Amino acid sequence: MQEIRHGIFLAIVILGLILPRLILAGYPLDSVYVSFGIFVSLFVDAILSYILFGSIIVSLVYFLSILSLIDILNYMNLVNIYILFPYSMGLAVALFFGMIIRRRYDDEFLSSLRKINITFNFYTILLSLTFLIFAIIIYFYIYNSQLFLIGSIIAFLLLLISGKKEDSPLILSSWIFLPYLMSQIGSNGEEKGICIGEIIGILKRSSFSSSKISTNSNYKWISYRSKFYINLERNKNFNIIIVGGSGSGKSHLAKNIIRKGNFHFLIFDIHGEYDVNAKRIDISKISINPLSLFGQSPRQRALEVAYMIKSIFNLGSLQTIDLSNIIVDAYGEKGIFEDDERTWNLPPPNFRDVLMLLEKKKKLVTTSQELNKIQSLEPYIYFLATNTFMDNSINLYDLISDDYVLDFSKVTIPEIKYVIIETILRSILAYMYISGQSNFRKMIVIDEAPFILSKESGEQLMERLFAESRKFGFGFILISQSVEYVRKLIPNTSYVFALNIVDPTEIDFISRLIGGQDPDIFKAIYNSLPKLERGLIITRDILRDEIILVRSN
Ligand SMILES: Nc1ncnc2c1ncn2[C@@H]1O[C@H](COP(=O)(O)OP(=O)(O)OP(=O)(O)O)[C@@H](O)[C@H]1O
Numbered sequence: 001m002q003e004i005r006h007g008i009f010l011a012i013v014i015l016g017l018i019l020p021r022l023i024l025a026g027y028p029l030d031s032v033y034v035s036f037g038i039f040v041s042l043f044v045d046a047i048l049s050y051i052l053f054g055s056i057i058v059s060l061v062y063f064l065s066i067l068s069l070i071d072i073l074n075y076m077n078l079v080n081i082y083i084l085f086p087y088s089m090g091l092a093v094a095l096f097f098g099m100i101i102r103r104r105y106d107d108e109f110l111s112s113l114r115k116i117n118i119t120f121n122f123y124t125i126l127l128s129l130t131f132l133i134f135a136i137i138i139y140f141y142i143y144n145s146q147l148f149l150i151g152s153i154i155a156f157l158l159l160l161i162s163g164k165k166e167d168s169p170l171i172l173s174s175w176i177f178l179p180y181l182m183s184q185i186g187s188n189g190e191e192k193g194i195c196i197g198e199i200i201g202i203l204k205r206s207s208f209s210s211s212k213i214s215t216n217s218n219y220k221w222i223s224y225r226s227k228f229y230i231n232l233e234r235n236k237n238f239n240i241i242i243v244g245g246s247g248s249g250k251s252h253l254a255k256n257i258i259r260k261g262n263f264h265f266l267i268f269d270i271h272g273e274y275d276v277n278a279k280r281i282d283i284s285k286i287s288i289n290p291l292s293l294f295g296q297s298p299r300q301r302a303l304e305v306a307y308m309i310k311s312i313f314n315l316g317s318l319q320t321i322d323l324s325n326i327i328v329d330a331y332g333e334k335g336i337f338e339d340d341e342r343t344w345n346l347p348p349p350n351f352r353d354v355l356m357l358l359e360k361k362k363k364l365v366t367t368s369q370e371l372n373k374i375q376s377l378e379p380y381i382y383f384l385a386t387n388t389f390m391d392n393s394i395n396l397y398d399l400i401s402d403d404y405v406l407d408f409s410k411v412t413i414p415e416i417k418y419v420i421i422e423t424i425l426r427s428i429l430a431y432m433y434i435s436g437q438s439n440f441r442k443m444i445v446i447d448e449a450p451f452i453l454s455k456e457s458g459e460q461l462m463e464r465l466f467a468e469s470r471k472f473g474f475g476f477i478l479i480s481q482s483v484e485y486v487r488k489l490i491p492n493t494s495y496v497f498a499l500n501i502v503d504p505t506e507i508d509f510i511s512r513l514i515g516g517q518d519p520d521i522f523k524a525i526y527n528s529l530p531k532l533e534r535g536l537i538i539t540r541d542i543l544r545d546e547i548i549l550v551r552s553n
Contacts (some may be wrong), residue, residue: 238475
């Protein structure tokens with residue numbers, strides 16, 4: 001897109017310089033008519049440059065580029081102080097109307113500077129140095145033009161920053177392609193990452209909209225075409241949240257990210273819809289023991305398990321403490337003690353052992369109060385004393401080392417499903433602490449995130465995972481139809497992708513989240529979200545700090 005814009009502009013400039021001379025062929029070059037024709041074309045060039053590139057800086061550099069073309073076309077007798085007049089007039093007119101339409105000044109070139117990622121490349125340096133030497137020979141020794149030489153030196157420096165060795169020959173063109181080289185220095189950071197679609201609009205203050213999604217606000221979607229990359233490595237964490245109504249394209253987007261990302265993944269596939277290239281585990285066929293210690297102390301693990309059961313069955317605080325104490329006793333029965341770390345590696349008890357311990361304790365109690373206490377816990381332990389929770393039939397740490405899809409579609413009891421998910425997530429957290437800091441290597445996808453986040457213990461666990469996982473090389477993609485459940489995780493999230501949403505409360509929250517404080521931006525997002533077609537995303541582009549409309553592919 002950038003290349004086309006610059007190509008079209010330069011073609012129009014050349015045409016504007018040649019045409020007046022061709023049409024007025026009978027008149028000398030310095031006649032009033034030819035000069036007037038060229039002045040008009042310079043006035044138009046200035047307006048056009050501002051419309052196309054949205055930057056006063058680029059337009060001013062183009063003035064030097066046009067001067068070079070005038071020189072090459074042998075119009076040098078036109079180069080006097082007056083030539084600045086039509087161009088600066090054109091630029092002033094464009095700026096004036098631009099400010100009226102946009103109501104503020106945004107400089108595209110200055111915005112693109114935020115994306116610069118300088119990485120010096122040996123071949124680029126070598127190639128550009130070669131062309132710079134040629135430029136010095138041509139402009140210094142042959143043409144003796146210091147102005148052209150300065151243009152080539154600046155082009156050389158821009159090339160070093162952009163690192164695009166294929167552009168090296170443009171050093172010889174001095175000022176002519178300098179604006180193009182300027183546009184390239186901001187695009188090098190963009191290309192690293194995962195391309196998940198195409199930006200088709202940018203939300204800007206404008207009187208005109210060039211998109212069919214109307215916003216009924218002072219902010220409108222202005223057409224734009226550019227690939228959209230997400231760059232997890234360059235962000236503060238590797239976490240992504242996808243929100244949208246049913247069928248809006250949430251899972252499709254998550255699959256797209258994991259297929260293109262250069263990392264291992266683990267998918268909690270609640271409905272069995274992830275047809276990706278990975279090892280599949282039918283969760284209904286495995287067993288997992290939530291009382292496994294995962295390197296933690298028995299008291300710590302007993303508290304976590306009791307808290308998890310409390311969150312599922314709404315136990316009271318006293319019941320939760322009693323349950324935790326019983327589980328600690330069950331560890332003791334297996335020879336696992338809080339103050340002897342060597343015993344933590346022994347085989348842990350399971351819920352059947354806890355049930356048997358309850359039976360034993362029932363026989364030993366002396367008061368009816370104590371008996372009631374034990375009996376009140378029995379139904380929950382009885383419910384969990386199933387084959388599913390007997391032992392670990394898979395090595396949970398293996399899940400970290402390869403690509404896995406955990407298919408939960410055949411696990412029909414929600415409470416059982418919940419215990420399995422929380423236990424696996426806890427084992428991952430434990431793994432992180434055991435293995436220590438690491439570079440990015442694993443993405444965990446949780447579809448139907450409210451399933452885990454609606455429980456108190458699940459929410460706290462996810463908050464911890466979101467806050468701490470980056471240093472251990474883990475990232476999360478959470479998918480939710482509702483913003484309510486994910487809102488506490490947003491401060492530790494790099495990308496929030498909003499797809500079509502129709503529920504007014506949800507729209508309200510997500511518009512505030514992406515739009516910030518500005519009521520006009522809020523209104524524009526609020527009115528756009530319910531109109532999004534399947535696969536269309538509204539998000540904030542962190543690199544540009546702009547709100548963008550993306551068509552996911
Ligand atoms: N960008 C896209 N391009 C092409 N097809 C898409 C795109 N996004 C979604 N689809 C298709 O639309 C259908 C629904 O998408 P998807 O399953 O991702 O929606 P969802 O939001 O996850 O729905 P649910 O919440 O009901 O699970 C799928 O058949 C998917 O292939």
